[in-house]
Amino acid sequence: MYxxxxxxxxxxxxxxxxxxxxxxxxxxxxVVRADDADPxxxxxxxxxNVDVVDGREIxxxxxxxxxxxxxxxxxxxxxxxxxxxxxxxxxxxxEQARVDVLARPxxxxxxxxxxxxxxxxxxxxxxxxxxxxxDVRIEVNxxxxxxxxxxxxxxxxxxLRRLKRLLDHYDTxxxxxxxxxxxxxxxxxxELAAVGAETGLGDEWVRExxxxxxxxxxxxxxxxxxxxxxxxxxxxxxEEDD
Numbered sequence: 001m002y003x004x005x006x007x008x009x010x011x012x013x014x015x016x017x018x019x020x021x022x023x024x025x026x027x028x029x030x031v032v033r034a035d036d037a038d039p040x041x042x043x044x045x046x047x048x049n050v051d052v053v054d055g056r057e058i059x060x061x062x063x064x065x066x067x068x069x070x071x072x073x074x075x076x077x078x079x080x081x082x083x084x085x086x087x088x089x090x091x092x093x094x095e096q097a098r099v100d101v102l103a104r105p106x107x108x109x110x111x112x113x114x115x116x117x118x119x120x121x122x123x124x125x126x127x128x129x130x131x132x133x134x135d136v137r138i139e140v141n142x143x144x145x146x147x148x149x150x151x152x153x154x155x156x157x158x159x160l161r162r163l164k165r166l167l168d169h170y171d172t173x174x175x176x177x178x179x180x181x182x183x184x185x186x187x188x189x190x191e192l193a194a195v196g197a198e199t200g201l202g203d204e205w206v207r208e209x210x211x212x213x214x215x216x217x218x219x220x221x222x223x224x225x226x227x228x229x230x231x232x233x234x235x236x237x238x239e240e241d242d
Contacts (some may be wrong), residue, residue: 002213004031004055004079004177011181015039018183019048025188031213033057035104045060053217055079057103062090074098078149078220079213081139090121094138100216101158102131103139106159121139123163128170137216138163138172140209142195146187157199164201167169175216175239176208 003022007015015032017040021028027050032039035058044052056073058081060066066082073080081101082093093102105123123138133140140163144156167174176196180186187195189210196206208226 001027001207001209002029002031002051002217003027003032003052003180003210004081004175005186006057006179006215007032007034010035013032013181013183014046014071015044015052018186019044019050019052021183023048023050023188026185027047027189029053029214029217031217033081034077035059050153051212051217053078053216055081057081057083059083062089062229066092070096070098073137073216075224076206078217078224084121086121090123090127091130094127095134096136097114097134099134099220101137101139101221102125103168104141105138105163106121106156107141107143107144110227111187128172130164130171132170135173137175138167140164140174140176140177140201141194142176142206143185145195145199147185153196159198173212174209175212176206177213 005018018030031053033055054077057076058066058069079100081103082099083091083103084090084105085107092103093099105121116209178187191202193206197203
């Protein structure tokens with residue numbers, strides 16, 4: 001299983017610290033969601049005992065700005081996500097086959113002065129079907145369940161339960177994350193599975209969402225290889241029959 005994290009300077013911990021903590025917790029790999037971060041991935045893969053996947057999470061105020069960023073990121077990064085949080089950004093992300101993940105569809109993001117930006121977005125049946133048709137994974141973010149308190153946590157759990165029903169009904173792909181910005185916020189797979197069991201999402205359902213990050217990275221690395229042309233078609237020599 002894999003986890004997707006925010007490394008320094010986007011988060012508080014370095015990619016290497018995340019990799020070391022993820023190994024200790026039993027993960028096979030981590031996806032580094034880079035916005036401003038640009039770790040030395042080749043060096044990290046040499047010294048880390050887990051897979052370190054280069055990703056880019058697009059943080060934009062609107063679809064117009066997000067579109068150009070997605071185009072720039074797609075040829076360079078293994079995993080490309082768009083941070084949602086508004087209806088327009090959520091819709092943009094699930095309609096783009098170039099996008100791998102719609103991240104934080106409910107929560108949005110925060111500006112540099114700490115104010116909430118977005119956070120009024122939702123996922124309905126139209127978006128769930130569009131995500132399925134364009135093979136865009138919707139993130140199930142357990143972060144607020146782990147770190148919020150009171151009514152905010154309760155409301156987020158309700159949103160996640162409704163989201164699960166939609167994803168299951170329309171067979172929409174999904175990923176699960178604790179959305180850690182510090183290695184101290186990482187949780188082991190068994191702990192996140194236990195959260196899934198307690199919130200009604202299901203422990204195995206959560207484990208599948210964690211594993212999906214790894215499957216996504218493997219698929220995209222194949223597509224980024226020089227031999228790949230289109231699914232099922234690759235460059236290579238034909239072997240002659242004797």
